Amino acid sequence: MTRTTPELAHPSPFLIYFLSGHGTFPSYLQRFKFLDSSHCTCGMLGDADHYIYSCPLTKEFHLIKPADEQKKEWFNNLLTNIQVVTKMEGAFRTSRGICDTLTQERDYN
Numbered sequence: 001m002t003r004t005t006p007e008l009a010h011p012s013p014f015l016i017y018f019l020s021g022h023g024t025f026p027s028y029l030q031r032f033k034f035l036d037s038s039h040c041t042c043g044m045l046g047d048a049d050h051y052i053y054s055c056p057l058t059k060e061f062h063l064i065k066p067a068d069e070q071k072k073e074w075f076n077n078l079l080t081n082i083q084v085v086t087k088m089e090g091a092f093r094t095s096r097g098i099c100d101t102l103t104q105e106r107d108y109n
């Protein structure tokens with residue numbers, strides 16, 4: 001009988017947001033006109049990488065950006081590293097809150 005790794009069979013939705021860039025980020029929502037601007041409330045471009053590596057509002061969840069030569073190994077580890085996925089979840093829940101705020105501000109203007 002072959003065993004499957006649950007993490008690989010069901011990657012976290014947060015991991016998919018990160019890898020695809022499709023999620024509740026200003027840069028993504030702006031593409032579909034849900035937001036007028038692709039910028040985060042901190043003033044920088046609000047894409048998936050921004051919330052994972054650099055946004056001051058998700059600082060507690062930041063990951064260290066891998067060097068180019070380590071990227072392949074780093075991405076392979078993502079699939080099984082629960083700590084990393086937990087941090088992504090925190091960062092993307094925060095970005096969702098930021099998008100909610102931006103959407104509300106837009107609706108009032």
Ligand SMILES: [Zn+2]
Pocket residue numbers: 040041042043044046050054055056057
């Ligand atoms: Zn930001």
